[in-house]
Amino acid sequence: MQNDNYAIFEILGVKHNGFSNSFVFSKNAICEISNDQFIRKIVISADISNATFYLHNSLEITDEISSQIIHYLYQYLGSMMTSLLKNSSQYSNVQLKPTIRLSAIHFTEIDNKIVLNEYAQLHDSIAIMDILDNGNDVLKKWIQDVNVSNYTSKNDKYDILFLLLQGKNIVQKYMAMYAYLMSLVREIYSEPNERQKQVVKYVTDNCSRVGITLNISPSTRPGAKPTDNEDQFTALRNKIGHPSVRNEYVNVSEKAVNELASIICCAIEDLPS
Numbered sequence: 001m002q003n004d005n006y007a008i009f010e011i012l013g014v015k016h017n018g019f020s021n022s023f024v025f026s027k028n029a030i031c032e033i034s035n036d037q038f039i040r041k042i043v044i045s046a047d048i049s050n051a052t053f054y055l056h057n058s059l060e061i062t063d064e065i066s067s068q069i070i071h072y073l074y075q076y077l078g079s080m081m082t083s084l085l086k087n088s089s090q091y092s093n094v095q096l097k098p099t100i101r102l103s104a105i106h107f108t109e110i111d112n113k114i115v116l117n118e119y120a121q122l123h124d125s126i127a128i129m130d131i132l133d134n135g136n137d138v139l140k141k142w143i144q145d146v147n148v149s150n151y152t153s154k155n156d157k158y159d160i161l162f163l164l165l166q167g168k169n170i171v172q173k174y175m176a177m178y179a180y181l182m183s184l185v186r187e188i189y190s191e192p193n194e195r196q197k198q199v200v201k202y203v204t205d206n207c208s209r210v211g212i213t214l215n216i217s218p219s220t221r222p223g224a225k226p227t228d229n230e231d232q233f234t235a236l237r238n239k240i241g242h243p244s245v246r247n248e249y250v251n252v253s254e255k256a257v258n259e260l261a262s263i264i265c266c267a268i269e270d271l272p273s
Helices: 063-086 135-144 148-153 155-164 170-188 196-210 232-241 254-270
Strands: 006-012 022-025 029-032 039-044 050-055 099-106 129-132
Touching: 006 063, 029 135, 039 135, 050 063, 063 099, 063 135, 063 148, 063 155, 063 254, 148 155, 155 170, 155 254, 170 196, 170 232, 170 254, 196 232, 196 254, 232 254
Parallel strands: 022 129
Antiparallel strands: 006 050, 006 099, 029 039, 039 050
């Protein structure tokens, strides 16, 4: 790295902390980038704790453009973290609470005076660890789905999702995320009110988009018609929100949260710009 221009970002809330399920790559994941104005290569560490962005050798980096580059890399990595959530089917049982933080800069043409305390809230996961041998392919999928302009224009929407993922009570987190999805879907369909039927329609149409198997069953919502159906996310929401008299225990898994986050990523993408 000595003769390269690069920036390193710390990735928090994804690598294991010894207490939760986790996934890692068998070795560092590397992807060459051919069509980006700044980036020529991205390396994600095997434990998914940091991302290194190598810049084009032809770039002339001044003080002014260095700040522009760092801002762009924040947006790029933020979009990668949404791709991590959206494509979580291979590691769906892992607690995902992504946060990114700039940790090191090496620009050979200027003095590195950028303050390294900027934080991006996107926000550990070893009881069980999945070791993915296809780390390069996983990284390529994250990068393939990167859309910096979409992420930038809808940054406030993504920030809400990443903030909701920080919740410590998994049941409350799930309910808040479902309510957020309902609000997004109402906006997508330009409806005046939020309704579960809209969520069921959206989930039905988009589950396959992120590799989620759709499960449809008769609606358990109080007052529902016999012909009303619900998807698995709505069914779990109603099981929590309308508990039976038997006080049945409701289990909310990390998989359910991650799959719901994947659908929310789709919904944010589909919002009109």
